[in-house]
Structure formats: C-alpha cells, structure tokens
Amino acid sequence: MTARERADRLAGLAFVSPALLALAALTVYPGLWVLWLSLQQRVPIFGIARFVGLEHYAFLAGDARFWNAGRVTLVFTAVSVGLELALGLAVALALQRQRAGRRLALSLLLLAWALPSVVTAKLFEWLYHPSAGLVNVILGGHAFNWLGDPRLALPGLIAADVWRTMPFVALLCYARLLTIAPEVYEAARVDGAGRGATLAYVTLPLLRPILLIALLFRTLDALRAFDLMFVLTGGGPASTTETLTVYAYRSLFQTLQLGFGAAVGCVIFALVMLVAWAYLRALRGEAATA
Amino acid sequence: MRGAALVLAALVALAGCTEPPRGAAPATIVFKHAKILGPLDPIPGLLREFERRNPGVTVRSEPLTWTSDEQHQFYVINLDGATPAFDVLLLDLIWVPEFAQAGWLLDLSPWVTRGELAPHFPAAAAASVWNGRVWGLPWNMNVGVLYYRADLLAKYHLAPPRTWEELVEQAQRIRAGERDPKLDGVLWQGKQYEGLVVNVLEHFWASGTALLDEHDRVLPEPERAAAALGFMRGLLESGVSPAWVTAGDEELTRRPFGDGRAVFLRSWPYAMDLFEAAGSPVRGRVGIAPLPGHVAGAAGVGATGGFHLAVNRRTRHAEAAVALVRFLAGAEGQRAITAAGVALYPTRVDLYRDPAAVAAHPHMPRFHALALVARPRPVTPYYLMLSTTVQPEFSAALVGVKTPAQAVSYARRRLEYMLSGLR
Numbered sequence: 103m104t105a106r107e108r109a110d111r112l113a114g115l116a117f118v119s120p121a122l123l124a125l126a127a128l129t130v131y132p133g134l135w136v137l138w139l140s141l142q143q144r145v146p147i148f149g150i151a152r153f154v155g156l157e158h159y160a161f162l163a164g165d166a167r168f169w170n171a172g173r174v175t176l177v178f179t180a181v182s183v184g185l186e187l188a189l190g191l192a193v194a195l196a197l198q199r200q201r202a203g204r205r206l207a208l209s210l211l212l213l214a215w216a217l218p219s220v221v222t223a224k225l226f227e228w229l230y231h232p233s234a235g236l237v238n239v240i241l242g243g244h245a246f247n248w249l250g251d252p253r254l255a256l257p258g259l260i261a262a263d264v265w266r267t268m269p270f271v272a273l274l275c276y277a278r279l280l281t282i283a284p285e286v287y288e289a290a291r292v293d294g295a296g297r298g299a300t301l302a303y304v305t306l307p308l309l310r311p312i313l314l315i316a317l318l319f320r321t322l323d324a325l326r327a328f329d330l331m332f333v334l335t336g337g338g339p340a341s342t343t344e345t346l347t348v349y350a351y352r353s354l355f356q357t358l359q360l361g362f363g364a365a366v367g368c369v370i371f372a373l374v375m376l377v378a379w380a381y382l383r384a385l386r387g388e389a390a391t392a
Numbered sequence: 393m394r395g396a397a398l399v400l401a402a403l404v405a406l407a408g409c410t411e412p413p414r415g416a417a418p419a420t421i422v423f424k425h426a427k428i429l430g431p432l433d434p435i436p437g438l439l440r441e442f443e444r445r446n447p448g449v450t451v452r453s454e455p456l457t458w459t460s461d462e463q464h465q466f467y468v469i470n471l472d473g474a475t476p477a478f479d480v481l482l483l484d485l486i487w488v489p490e491f492a493q494a495g496w497l498l499d500l501s502p503w504v505t506r507g508e509l510a511p512h513f514p515a516a517a518a519a520s521v522w523n524g525r526v527w528g529l530p531w532n533m534n535v536g537v538l539y540y541r542a543d544l545l546a547k548y549h550l551a552p553p554r555t556w557e558e559l560v561e562q563a564q565r566i567r568a569g570e571r572d573p574k575l576d577g578v579l580w581q582g583k584q585y586e587g588l589v590v591n592v593l594e595h596f597w598a599s600g601t602a603l604l605d606e607h608d609r610v611l612p613e614p615e616r617a618a619a620a621l622g623f624m625r626g627l628l629e630s631g632v633s634p635a636w637v638t639a640g641d642e643e644l645t646r647r648p649f650g651d652g653r654a655v656f657l658r659s660w661p662y663a664m665d666l667f668e669a670a671g672s673p674v675r676g677r678v679g680i681a682p683l684p685g686h687v688a689g690a691a692g693v694g695a696t697g698g699f700h701l702a703v704n705r706r707t708r709h710a711e712a713a714v715a716l717v718r719f720l721a722g723a724e725g726q727r728a729i730t731a732a733g734v735a736l737y738p739t740r741v742d743l744y745r746d747p748a749a750v751a752a753h754p755h756m757p758r759f760h761a762l763a764l765v766a767r768p769r770p771v772t773p774y775y776l777m778l779s780t781t782v783q784p785e786f787s788a789a790l791v792g793v794k795t796p797a798q799a800v801s802y803a804r805r806r807l808e809y810m811l812s813g814l815r
Contacts, residue, residue: 145813145814147491147773148493148814161809167784167806231644232634232635233636234648247636250637335584335639336585336783337783338585338639339787339788340584340793342793355464357776357810358490358777359777359810
C-alpha cells in the first residue's frame with residue numbers, strides 16, 4: 103500500500119466514523135445491553151435482579167407458547183411476503199400497460215401504503231365484522247367469523263397485510279420498469295419473442311435485483327409484524343395470531359419481566375439477522391454476476 | 393424535615409381539613425391522565441376550580457393516548473426512570489398494587505385516612521389499598537352488568553334471569569318465538585384480551601370459585617374453573633351466543649345490541665348512555681339486571697373497573713399533588729363527572745342518589761345496588777402477569793382448540809412457573 107493509499111483510507115475512516123459512532127451508540131450498545139439483560143431474571147416491580155445465565159433460553163426451548171409464536175411468525179412471513187411479491191409484480195406489469203387513469207391508480211396504491219397501520223387495522227376490524235362487514239357481504243352473506251375462528255384469523259391478517267404492503271412492491275417494480283429502455287423490447291420483438299417469452303427472458307431478469315431488495319425489506323418487516331395482530335386480534339383466538347414480537351411485548355411491557363422478554367427479543371434479533379445475512383449474500387452474488 | 397412535614401400533614405388530615413397549607417410557595421403540578429372520551433371533558437373545569445381555591449398552585453394537564461396498553465407502557469418507562477416530570481397520575485385500578493410494589497407511588501396513608509375511603513363503593517376502595525397502605529383514591533367506576541331487552545322479556549312474560557341456565561332458556565324461547573335469524577341470544581367479550589379475563593372471572597365467581605384465592609393459590613379449584621369455561625364454550629356451541637363473540641370486545645358487542653340485534657348483553661354502565669341516546673333503536677327498551685349466577689354455584693356478581701388517582705413518588709410538590717388527588721376524588725370532583733354528556737360513573741355512593749346526577753343519568757340508581765356488591769379483580773402486583781398468561785388459554789378453551797380442562801391445567805402450570813420466580 104502506498105502512502106497515498108494509506109492516507110486515503112484514513113481520510114475515509116475519518117469521514118465514516120461519526121456515522122459508525124452514532125450507529126454504535128444507538129444500536130450496538132443497546133443490543134449488547136438487551137443480550138446481557140436476557141441472561142438475568144429482572145422484574146423491577148419486585149426488586150428482582152439476579153444473573154440466571156441461559157435459564158430463560160432453556161425455558162423457551164420447552165415453551166409451547168414460544169414455539170407457537172415462532173410458527174405463526176414464519177407462516178405469516180412466508181405467505182404474506184410471497185403473495186405481496188406475486189401481486190405487486192402483477193400490478194406493476196398491469197400499470198406499465200395501462201394507458202388511461204395511471205395517475206389515479208398510483209394514488210390509490212399509495213393511499214393503502216401511506217395509511218398508518220393502526221388505521222388499516224381498525225378499517226379491517228369493520229371489513230371483517232361477521233354480520234355487518236363488507237367482506238362477508240361480498241362473499242355472499244356468509245357469516246365467516248374472520249377474526250374469531252382459529253382457522254381464519256391468520257389468513258385474515260395476512261390478507262390485511264397484503265392489502266397494505268403490496269403497493270410498496272408494486273411501486274418499486276413499476277419504477278424499475280420505467281427505466282427499461284424501449285429498445286430492449288424492440289430487440290426482443292425483432293428476435294421473435296412473444297409476450298410470454300419477453301416477460302420470462304427480458305422483463306423478469308431485469309426486475310430480479312429490485313425484487314430481491316423488495317423481498318429483503320418485506321421479509322424483515324414481516325418477521326417483526328406487530329401492529330396488525332395487536333390491534334385486530336390481540337394475538338388470539340387461542341394465540342393463533344400471536345407472533346414473536348407480540349409475545350415479546352407482552353412479556354416485556356405488560357408483565358415487566360425484563361429478562362425473559364429480552365430473551366424473546368434476542369431470539370427475534372437472531373432470526374432477523376440470519377435472514378438478512380442470507381439475503382445479503384444472495385444480493386452480493388447477484389451484483390457479482392450482473 | 394421530611395418527618396416534620398409528614399407529622400404536619402397527619403395533623404392536618406386529623407383536623408379534617410382538606411386544604412393544603414396556605415401561603416405555600418408557587419408550584420406547577422402536572423396531571424397525566426387518559427384522554428377523556430365523550431362529548432364533554434370535565435377535567436379542565438375541575439383543574440381551574442382547584443387553582444382558584446389554591447392560590448399559587450398551577451395545574452397543567454397532559455392527556456395520554458386512550459389505549460390502556462400505551463398508558464401502562466408510558467407510566468412504566470417513566471416511573472422506572474424516576475422522572476419527576478409529572479406529579480399526579482390517573483391509572484387503571486389493576487395497576488395500583490403493581491406500581492405501589494415497585495415503589496413508584498407516594499404512600500398516601502399519612503394524608504388519607506381509611507375513613508376518607510368510606511364514601512366510595514367497597515370494591516373501588518379495596519383497589520386503592522395494598523399491603524395495608526393507601527396508594528390512591530378512586531375516581532371513576534365500572535361494573536359488569538347484564539343488559540336485557542325489556543320489551544322482549546315482557547312480551548314473553550319473563551323476568552330478568554337469575555342464573556345463566558335460565559338466561560339460555562329465555563334466549564332460546566325468545567329467538568324461537570321471534571323467528572328473526574338476525575336476533576342473537578347473549579353477547580359478551582370473548583376476544584383474547586383483558587376483557588375476556590373479566591368475563592371469565594365473572595363466570596368463575598358465579599360458579600363459586602376464583603382465579604386467585606385468599607392464600608394466593610392460582611386456580612385453586614380446577615374442576616370448577618373448567619366447568620365455567622365449558623359453560624361459556626357451550627354458549628357458542630348452542631348458538632345462544634354468535635361465534636364471532638370470540639373476537640368481540642366492548643364496542644363490537646355493544647353496537648349489535650344497540651341496533652336491537654341481541655336479547656342480552658354483558659357490558660359496562662357507559663353502554664346505557666348510548667342505548668338511551670336520541671335516535672337509538674333500543675331507546676326505552678333496555679333493562680339493567682345483576683349478572684346471573686350459576687345453578688350449582690353462587691349468585692352473579694360484576695367485576696369492577698375504573699381509574700384511580702395517585703401521586704408520583706418523585707414529585708417535588710407532594711402537598712399540592714395530594715391536595716389535587718383529594719379534590720378530584722372528593723364530592724365536588726366526582727360530581728363533575730356525573731354531568732350530562734360525560735359517560736363516566738363516580739365511585740362515591742351518595743352521588744347515585746343525587747338529584748342532579750340522576751336527572752342527567754336517570755338509570756344511575758339502578759347501577760347503585762350492582763356497584764355495591766361488585767367485586768374487584770385480584771388485587772395483586774402480578775395481576776397483569778396472571779391476566780396475560782391465562783388469556784390465550786381461556787381463548788383456546790372458547791374456540792375449542794383445547795378442552796377447558798387442558799386449558800386450565802396448562803394455565804396453572806405456567807402461572808406456577810412464572811410466580812415461582814417472584815416469590
């Protein structure tokens with residue numbers, strides 16, 4: 103390394119250090135503190151603070167409520183993100199072809215995305231109302247018990263989440279579609295590609311990186327899903343919609359078992375980091391081949 | 393110095409004087425409270441009146457969001473952080489022992505004698521006392537009651553049911569006679585949340601058992617508890633209660649009854665103001681009765697809810713803060729919440745016979761007898777832990793994911809583990 107290179111590197115470090123320090127102060131320090139907290143039995147209202155090592159994790163390993171919350175979180179994430187990507191892509195492609203009313207369609211999409219999630223939840227509370235709700239009326243007057251039936255509650259929440267966040271995927275894809283040069287499509291047509299072939303061999307490969315980014319964002323968001331279930335079902339019925347974050351919130355803020363709640367929080371953190379790491383690897387591979 | 397102040401305060405209290413010492417240094421105290429819903433907020437007027445009577449004291453009121461969970465979270469974070477940023481707080485009565493145990497509340501015993509609690513309903517007063525000390529004063533009261541369609545019961549020559557079994561029979565008879573598929577039997581709160589625990593507790597009590605007995609044992613009689621849950625499940629299976637009750641909270645159940653689509657409803661007093669409002673389809677057709685008991689159990693009794701007033705232990709103006717609490721919980725402070733347009737019910741017994749209050753809320757005397765025998769939820773610092781642990785189990789029993797016996801046995805084991813870490 104030449105002296106010039108070394109100086110550049112030092113200057114670079116100096117420039118990023120404020121950001122790194124801020125990041126460390128705001129995330130690394132509290133993160134380590136939560137990890138330390140998770141190794142203690144800490145219940146401030148009883149003045150209890152003692153080191154218990156991995157006891158909370160051992161309890162979680164055999165805790166049916168915890169495993170159920172983990173399963174709910176994974177099912178919710180996989181199904182809602184899958185649907186959001188598929189529908190978002192379809193909507194983006196439809197928008198690309200649409201001639202009239204595109205502006206209106208975009209505004210409507212943005213509206214669903216921009217609503218605060220608690221408002222969305224309250225909206226769906228009435229849409230799902232068994233006797234007065236629009237959903238059951240549209241379905242032909244059936245009295246489906248959307249939020250109170252253990253088989254329907256999670257699908258109901260997934261549908262609400264898809265409604266709310268599909269626009270995010272659609273807008274990302276649509277933005278990328280706008281940047282694809284018309285010449286690419288012309289070339290495909292000249293080569294004799296039909297609609298299906300153009301989609302499969304031209305559009306989708308070009309959308310791949312943006313889809314991966316949407317997938318990353320949406321997965322990380324869905325793994326931490328909280329507000330919809332908290333407002334709509336409170337995690338019920340029978341905890342069929344209780345995600346890990348709802349479980350952590352109940353342990354931490356409602357029952358004030360700080361150590362135990364921190365342990366649940368650490369598990370969520372590990373899960374999210376694992377998924378983020380896997381995606382970032384995939385993205386890096388993508389960048390290398392592109 | 394502090395000791396002298398306490399002695400002085402005790403002397404003041406003994407003398408029966410509710411005013412703080414005159415000529416105290418100017419103080420600004422901050423009052424944190426839940427946002428008051430409804431057309432009329434009585435708080436600003438009360439605070440101005442308090443300031444008028446206490447020259448030199450200014451009160452700033454800072455409303456919190458109205459969801460109970462967010463208020464709890466706000467208080468926990470700030471009180472645990474020992475903030476002096478607010479002096480007086482309005483808190484859900486189930487948090488009083490918890491906050492007192494945590495050392496976050498000022499012990500009001502030097503100021504407030506037990507005698508000062510006497511004018512309040514016993515169930516409300518009980519929730520203010522923990523470990524033999526007074527930690528707060530009650531401000532408003534809720535009690536679980538049974539609403540019934542007086543016109544329908546009269547049509548079939550029925551008296552309000554005294555047992556749940558009788559209620560089921562009446563609901564079936566009326567629904568069969570009315571032949572209206574949109575008319576439900578009885579509505580109650582079965583969503584997985586605090587309201588479900590309240591409803592289950594009332595069935596436990598009506599079955600002669602409890603969630604926590606006087607020796608601090610959890611679910612001391614599992615068979616009776618399971619039977620009570622089984623009865624609630626039966627209401628859903630027989631169709632006397634619609635299946636959606638398993639997702640119903642107060643408002644979701646209050647509305648259909650208010651639209652005339654149910655014979656019975658278990659709810660709180662606030663609902664009556666809405667049933668009797670101009671334009672309500674059930675206006676003049678709703679009756680109020682005590683909650684039913686169970687045939688082989690005990691008489692029915694409603695659970696209590698409501699807000700209490702307490703003082704932050706870190707306050708820098710203890711005298712003024714205590715004076716504000718006593719003023720708001722006193723006869724005048726509570727009379728203000730009986731005004732027309734306020735959907736809050738006071739905890740002071742005599743107001744339920746007060747001509748002005750009764751003129752504004754004609755049904756108030758009916759609540760009097762029910763509130764007198766009402767019962768608080770377990771008064772313990774780990775109530776929230778109890779409640780959040782049993783909520784999923786009770787819900788599982790209602791929707792049939794677990795049998796009532798399984799739900800009760802799992803709830804017991806889990807609670808014993810949780811509590812063993814605390815005792």
